[in-house]
Amino acid sequence: MDNNFLPFVSITEIEAAKLTGDSSILYDVFTAPLHEELYRRNSFDFLDELNPGQRLLLTFDYVQMQVGQGGFIQLIQNGYVGLLPELVIQFEALGCKEMSETMDKALQIYVLNSERLDTPTSVEEFAKLYNEFQEFAPLDEAFLIYNPIAVDLILKYALANLQEFVRTEGAS
Secondary structure: OOOOOOOEOOHHHHHHHHHHOOHHHHHHHHHHHHHHHHHHHOOHHHHHHOOHHHHHHHHHHHHHHHHHHHHHHHHHHOOOHHHHHHHHHHHHHHOOHHHHHHHHHHHHHHHHOHHHHOOOOOHHHHHHHHHHOHHHHHHHHHHHHHHHHHHHHHHHHHHHOHHHHOEOOOOO
């Protein structure tokens, strides 16, 4: 689908974020307007209006939050596993084979165990999933190892293709 949402972000803001040397600050410059619009619309249908690069930024941000806080089990239990298939393809295309493979392996485990993993759980039952599905533990660790590499590749792509992510001039 053609890009229907292209937020205005000033070059000054992008350059200032780059100067910090903190990739999370620069990543936020690109993702904050997407999150704001998503929250304003209150519907994930908004993803359909984004181009592949914008979807990569926004969906990976959700995946980072979930896996970073509670691993792939949390991501699955919170209903975000559907974000992984497109990310596997996008990271492969970006040349981040390790992140693509990590997510693909998590998806494979999920598919083989979807009935159990999709079952709503209490807090106690949720905690027990970590013992039941220990095969996610090395994938959670790999995700954390490859995450900075993935973020850097995404940011390099975004900076080289600004017009795909933001409007920088001519906006009021």
